[in-house]
Amino acid sequence: SQKIEQNSEALNIQEGKTATLTCNYTNYSPAYLQWYRQDPGRGPVFLLLIRENEKEKRKERLKVTFDTTLKQSLFHITASQPADSATYLCALGGYQKVTFGIGTKLQVIP
Amino acid sequence: NAGVTQTPKFQVLKTGQSMTLQCAQDMNHNSMYWYRQDPGMGLRLIYYSASEGTTDKGEVPNGYNVSRLNKREFSLRLESAAPSQTSVYFCASSESEDRSSYEQYFGPGTRLTVT
Numbered sequence: 738s739q740k741i742e743q744n745s746e747a748l749n750i751q752e753g754k755t756a757t758l759t760c761n762y763t764n765y766s767p768a769y770l771q772w773y774r775q776d777p778g779r780g781p782v783f784l785l786l787i788r789e790n791e792k793e794k795r796k797e798r799l800k801v802t803f804d805t806t807l808k809q810s811l812f813h814i815t816a817s818q819p820a821d822s823a824t825y826l827c828a829l830g831g832y833q834k835v836t837f838g839i840g841t842k843l844q845v846i847p
Numbered sequence: 848n849a850g851v852t853q854t855p856k857f858q859v860l861k862t863g864q865s866m867t868l869q870c871a872q873d874m875n876h877n878s879m880y881w882y883r884q885d886p887g888m889g890l891r892l893i894y895y896s897a898s899e900g901t902t903d904k905g906e907v908p909n910g911y912n913v914s915r916l917n918k919r920e921f922s923l924r925l926e927s928a929a930p931s932q933t934s935v936y937f938c939a940s941s942e943s944e945d946r947s948s949y950e951q952y953f954g955p956g957t958r959l960t961v962t
Contacts, residue, residue: 780939780955781953826890
């Protein structure tokens, strides 16, 4: 069956450093992969989408890579700030719907 | 532009009671979704509607029914609530008909407790 793995443990990093979150998947060939941010008590908010034929995507301080051979996506936040503290979800896209991972909680320490 | 709205925000039900969760979007999106989110389980798809007039089961449809009332509204009904349905429910929408945009827009969620 399809499986998405994200670090279930929280990731703590110092302000100003680069945060790197990992999303691994098995038994899946997604057409695209998305990353969302979720703050406590709120719905997820879309951040970035990367398609299967793209290696890397950037948006301001965010960078996503997608390796379909390794079946892995890396999500980077450069120059991290305390305001970046949240849970980050990866989602694999197929026809008409997506499948979400459980998310990784990021804590940026001032 | 309110985006995706959900009502109610909180609800407590007794086992066996029924209720309907309401969702509406004002972005003219074709596709709408209902998810539940539980600790350690992530977001799981209950039902979705790819376009007005169609609905399909997701990963965890048992115990739920849906209605796509029109392009704007997609409701989720619990006919006989069970404690296992205690969860946070999210509605989402996306404009996927022409494959140009896949991002999903989420509502604020409904926190449901079944005792």
